[in-house]
Amino acid sequence: MIKKIDNIAAITTGLIVGVLTWVVITRLFGVSEPYDTPAGGYIAMFLPALLAFYIALTNALMKSLLFLLGVYLATVFYPYFFGNEEQKVWVGLGAALAFAYLFYAFAGAFMGWLVRVIYLKFFNKHAKRAAQKIMNKTIELAEQIPQSAYETYTYTQKASRTGYIALFAALFFAAVGAVLYLYPTPPLNPIASSLLQRAIGWLGIAFLLIALYAFWCSFRLMRDNSAWHILIDDKTLLYETPKSTREKSFSCSIDEIERIEENLIQSSDDAEVSAIYKVVLKNGQTYPLFSDGLNRINEQRFLDALRARGVQVVEGL
Numbered sequence: 001m002i003k004k005i006d007n008i009a010a011i012t013t014g015l016i017v018g019v020l021t022w023v024v025i026t027r028l029f030g031v032s033e034p035y036d037t038p039a040g041g042y043i044a045m046f047l048p049a050l051l052a053f054y055i056a057l058t059n060a061l062m063k064s065l066l067f068l069l070g071v072y073l074a075t076v077f078y079p080y081f082f083g084n085e086e087q088k089v090w091v092g093l094g095a096a097l098a099f100a101y102l103f104y105a106f107a108g109a110f111m112g113w114l115v116r117v118i119y120l121k122f123f124n125k126h127a128k129r130a131a132q133k134i135m136n137k138t139i140e141l142a143e144q145i146p147q148s149a150y151e152t153y154t155y156t157q158k159a160s161r162t163g164y165i166a167l168f169a170a171l172f173f174a175a176v177g178a179v180l181y182l183y184p185t186p187p188l189n190p191i192a193s194s195l196l197q198r199a200i201g202w203l204g205i206a207f208l209l210i211a212l213y214a215f216w217c218s219f220r221l222m223r224d225n226s227a228w229h230i231l232i233d234d235k236t237l238l239y240e241t242p243k244s245t246r247e248k249s250f251s252c253s254i255d256e257i258e259r260i261e262e263n264l265i266q267s268s269d270d271a272e273v274s275a276i277y278k279v280v281l282k283n284g285q286t287y288p289l290f291s292d293g294l295n296r297i298n299e300q301r302f303l304d305a306l307r308a309r310g311v312q313v314v315e316g317l
Helices: 007-029 038-058 061-082 090-101 103-123 131-143 159-181 194-222 299-307
Strands: 153-158 227-232 236-240 250-253 257-266 273-281 286-289 313-315
Touching: 007 038, 007 061, 038 061, 038 090, 038 103, 061 090, 061 103, 153 159, 153 299, 159 194, 227 299, 250 273, 257 299, 299 313
Parallel strands: 257 313
Antiparallel strands: 153 227, 227 236, 236 250, 257 273, 273 286
């Protein structure tokens, strides 16, 4: 199981990596700065990038950025306090150059975050639930539902608001893609490598394509005057979705619901599972729930409100 790290541990790890990178490279290659030699430059730039990618993928983007903050502080201040006279100059010029040299590390962090978001939103949306725990606690949760769960449950979220949020994401991807595609000369590219530049250029194109798709989605949502609207009372389940999304709207009486089906998907390391839900009616019709990845529905409250009205949540066959 992947161990989560806290904020202090993320910064501390970055400080340690930054110091070790500086010390090992300068002594191994006999240079004043890690970037004075191509091999040292590769190590100093891509080792933090790989670690930033891993932390963003397994923890969160903020933890990865805190890790890079630690790397940056170590890179700037370690030579000033512990280096020779030539290395002490780095704290001035290096404060700017160190940030530029961490370009790959920031790219790695955002790539890890992107992979994590895609995985959680589309393939493993409700990760971090153990399958056995869910099954063992189903009856217990039904018996211990608070009285407030019997109240009418409502949820509303405008599609246009989600569209504006998606627009900011599209602008971010477009900016990153433009920087990568127009990959400049030093200081962002201190190592001359045509192969590396072509690879970064194609990565920029990929980001621009993602940005185009995000722009298309955001404009559709911003033009949509409808909303996600959910209502659960003692008689009715109303599940309305914006017209611009692919999720189906439906309504039915509580008595028409046979069950809420929960399909569990095991992660590759067998440590985590995801749950995908759908409503199964007594007439055989089924409707997926929470499938578009754009809304902010509190799924546990939604399910608890249905459990309180006698609807069973069972594992899919």
